[in-house]
Amino acid sequence: MTRVAAIDCGTNTIKLLIGSHTAEGLDVRVRESRMVRLGQGVDATGRLSEEALVRAFAAIDAYAELITEEGVEQIRFCATSATRDASNAADFRAGVLARLGVEPEVLSGDEEAAVAFAGAMSNVGDEVARPILVVDIGGGSTEVVLGDDTGVLAARSMDIGSVRLHERHIRHDPATREEVEAVVRDIDDQLDACGVDLAAAATVVGIAGTMTTVGAGVLDLAAYDPAAVDLSVHPVDDVHTYVDRLVAMTVSERLALGYMHPGRADVIDAGALIASRVLRRTSVGTMLISEADILEGIAWSLRP
Incomplete structure (x- = not known):
């Protein structure tokens, strides 16, 4: 091997x-x-x-x-x-x-989206309804990829991510209402132009650190537990409620959360808002979280 x-x-x-x-x-x-x-x-x-x-x-x-x-x-x-x-x-x-x-x-944005989709699909069972929308929120970009077992149907990499949007708009701790509104406008402008029919998704799968942290938060874990987060399913309303609470916290309050990585606490407000705004454009009632992500996609590309 x-x-x-x-x-x-x-x-x-x-x-x-x-x-x-x-x-x-x-x-x-x-x-x-x-x-x-x-x-x-x-x-x-x-x-x-x-x-x-x-x-x-x-x-x-x-x-x-x-x-x-x-x-x-x-x-x-x-x-x-x-x-x-x-x-x-x-x-x-x-x-x-x-x-x-x-x-x-x-990687180009399209290549990044395709590899992330492949990684997520390697972890999703046949019982999950298709088409699947994979949402990968990074520090600098966010990929939304709609696809099924035949592959990618539509994808877009957008220049919005937790670090990029936080640095661009947020100057206070916690963010002011005006700063949150500026982040949301930026996200919505990108989603308006993304060209992916988010409402067509039968299932939404969130991958990578922002999404897995949101999953841990909705579960209210005492400490981050990959086994508990992987393939967990969360009502969309619970995600929105958690995101609102997270955005209102100070960085020190986020750092006190046992599941929060200290390197993510200062910027996750912007990343969580991306998750919430994407979900508001879908028609699903729940979101699935996958620990498998772009890493698995890269590894699968090296198979003999």
Whole structure:
């Protein structure tokens, strides 16, 4: 069995999956996530900051050690929103190549959406109604992908994410009503133009850190528990209620939540608002949360 490493580098996190393809599916041995805020300030400056590069390279150094220890034979490193937008992305690519021996692939928005959809579908059973809308809220971008077992029917990657929107609009803690309204207008403008028929979805699947954190919050977990969050189903009204409560909290109040990652607490207000605004355009009564995401999609792309 060929052992593979899938790395997803986004605006806020760098995630690693190490596993092997078997007759039964993907055997995951390692799954890690580090919050490095690579895209800090990119929306305003158009550049990756030196401090952000230092944080990212430290995480990649740690991943390189794990990859060596696990005897990985193939690596695919996918970089998404922050490195699409940065004028000095070549510095980042050179640093990754020096550390891992592979150059990162900077995915287009459409490629990112397709890989995220594949990862989510690998975790969804046949009993889930189709078509499925996969919603992947990142730090710099959000992907909405409508599809079924034949593949992607429609997809859009939008330049709205938790870090990008928080940095663009929010200056107070907690956000003022005017700031929340500005975030919502930005989201709604993007959704108006996205071209994906969100109302056509029979099922909505939320993936990645913002959505899994929202799922943990609706469940009111004392601590983050992937097993409890994965494939959990949440009434849409409960999601809206939780998002309103989360947005009204201060950062220190969010940090006191046992399931909240400290690297997400300051920006999740904007990310949660994206989740709520997307759901308001669907006709579903519940949302499914999947721990499987773009990492599984990247790993599946390396199968023999």
